[in-house]
Amino acid sequence: MNSRQPIPVVVLAGFLGSGKTTVLNHLLASRGGTRIGVVVNDFGSIEIDAMAVAGQVGDSMVSLGGGCLCCAVDGSELDAYLEKLSAPVHRIDVIVIEASGLAEPQEMIRMLMASENPAIRYGGMVEVVDAAEFDATRGRHPETDRHLAVADLVVLNKTDRVDAAERARIERELAVLCAPGTPVVGADHGRIDPELLFDRRPWTETRGQLSFEDLLAEAGGHGEGGDGHDRCGHAHAAYESTEFTSEQALSPRRFIDFLDRRPAGLYRIKGFVHFGVPGHGECYEVHAVGRFLRFAPRPWGRGEARVSRLVLIGSGTDGPGLLRELEACREPAPHEARPESMWGVLRYVARHEPEPEAGVGFESGTGTDED
Numbered sequence: 399m400n401s402r403q404p405i406p407v408v409v410l411a412g413f414l415g416s417g418k419t420t421v422l423n424h425l426l427a428s429r430g431g432t433r434i435g436v437v438v439n440d441f442g443s444i445e446i447d448a449m450a451v452a453g454q455v456g457d458s459m460v461s462l463g464g465g466c467l468c469c470a471v472d473g474s475e476l477d478a479y480l481e482k483l484s485a486p487v488h489r490i491d492v493i494v495i496e497a498s499g500l501a502e503p504q505e506m507i508r509m510l511m512a513s514e515n516p517a518i519r520y521g522g523m524v525e526v527v528d529a530a531e532f533d534a535t536r537g538r539h540p541e542t543d544r545h546l547a548v549a550d551l552v553v554l555n556k557t558d559r560v561d562a563a564e565r566a567r568i569e570r571e572l573a574v575l576c577a578p579g580t581p582v583v584g585a586d587h588g589r590i591d592p593e594l595l596f597d598r599r600p601w602t603e604t605r606g607q608l609s610f611e612d613l614l615a616e617a618g619g620h621g622e623g624g625d626g627h628d629r630c631g632h633a634h635a636a637y638e639s640t641e642f643t644s645e646q647a648l649s650p651r652r653f654i655d656f657l658d659r660r661p662a663g664l665y666r667i668k669g670f671v672h673f674g675v676p677g678h679g680e681c682y683e684v685h686a687v688g689r690f691l692r693f694a695p696r697p698w699g700r701g702e703a704r705v706s707r708l709v710l711i712g713s714g715t716d717g718p719g720l721l722r723e724l725e726a727c728r729e730p731a732p733h734e735a736r737p738e739s740m741w742g743v744l745r746y747v748a749r750h751e752p753e754p755e756a757g758v759g760f761e762s763g764t765g766t767d768e769d
């Protein structure tokens with residue numbers, strides 16, 4: 399690809415928990431020699447998505463926490479990042495912006511279209527749809543239909559969680575909601591063909607992913623607070639994010655009890671937890687989307703602090719109350735806990751994880767252990 403040609407900027411959108419980070423990680427894992435610039439926009443100020451992606455690309459990304467990019471009405475913040483990413487010296491082939499799960503993609507498209515940066519061009523919008531939450535998401539967020547109407551590609555994700563008849567029904571509905579001819583590709587754990595988004599280069603042409611440490615250092619100043627959400631009138635104005643960090647381990651029993659009792663308005667929980675129970679010292683990533691709950695243990699990184707970090711996103715939730723409940727989950731003597739205390743957590747761990755990006759989740763509260 400000629401580096402003087404404008405770099406396509408693809409917006410990866412989709413409601414909370416639909417699988418955007420999973421798709422992005424899959425694209426990064428299968429990018430071949432293509433150099434992908436990544437902009438990750440977390441809603442919460444603890445940048446869980448950025449951390450998940452960083453696992454794939456190290457520091458090869460720009461991360462914007464603490465609010466939706468679509469609120470940057472004048473687009474100057476986004477422009478500044480894109481200008482740096484698109485500098486010829488970096489030889490980036492494609493830039494993917496992972497929007498927050500509450501972003502208004504139209505706003506981001508507008509900003510990209512209005513950009514005066516000749517080095518970039520709008521490269522299309524990919525809307526990730528959670529097949530299992532399709533009706534619930536549309537019910538809660540009628541604007542989903544508008545997002546689908548402007549999508550250039552729809553990824554119908556989590557097809558493993560619906561049967562063939564349900565999938566066919568959703569595909570029929572999508573055909574009506576999307577612009578005529580919009581491709582809808584089904585995906586299990588975000589595994590789509592990267593060629594749908596960009597031309598893959600062979601590995602030999604690459605010099606590896608770019609380090610954006612300097613860009614991050616220069617960028618500074620982002621990520622403070624989540625203000626602006628009340629002013630903009632976007633979907634996320636109705637949502638609040640609560641962040642919890644604990645250097646003390648959490649009791650698996652009390653934490654599962656907290657999760658079992660979570661209110662319906664608490665739509666999304668993500669992060670990772672340190673239980674520290676003998677035999678279960680790993681880092682437990684946790685994802686709740688609606689009633690869906692999944693834990694995925696992984697080894698702690700070298701030098702990684704044994705700290706639990708959670709982001710809880712919901713509507714009409716009592717943030718201070720949630721924090722009090724989570725504080726009550728702290729366990730000062732985890733090493734004295736019996737391994738059986740982990741059973742409640744282990745019910746929600748996928749037994750077989752064929753690939754790092756793969757996983758299976760279970761409906762919370764059902765206690766099922768099928769795989």
Ligand SMILES: Nc1nc2c(ncn2[C@@H]2O[C@H](COP(=O)(O)OP(=O)(O)OP(=O)(O)O)[C@@H](O)[C@H]2O)c(=O)[nH]1
Nearest residue numbers: 414415416417418419420499556586587588685759
């Ligand atoms: N069963 C199943 N689970 C999936 C699939 N894709 C993603 N998940 C799981 O769904 C949860 C949410 O996935 P993410 O990729 O973090 O979703 P997201 O859209 O980035 O979430 P937000 O950034 O909070 O909006 C995680 O537990 C994923 O492992 C899938 O195809 N099938």
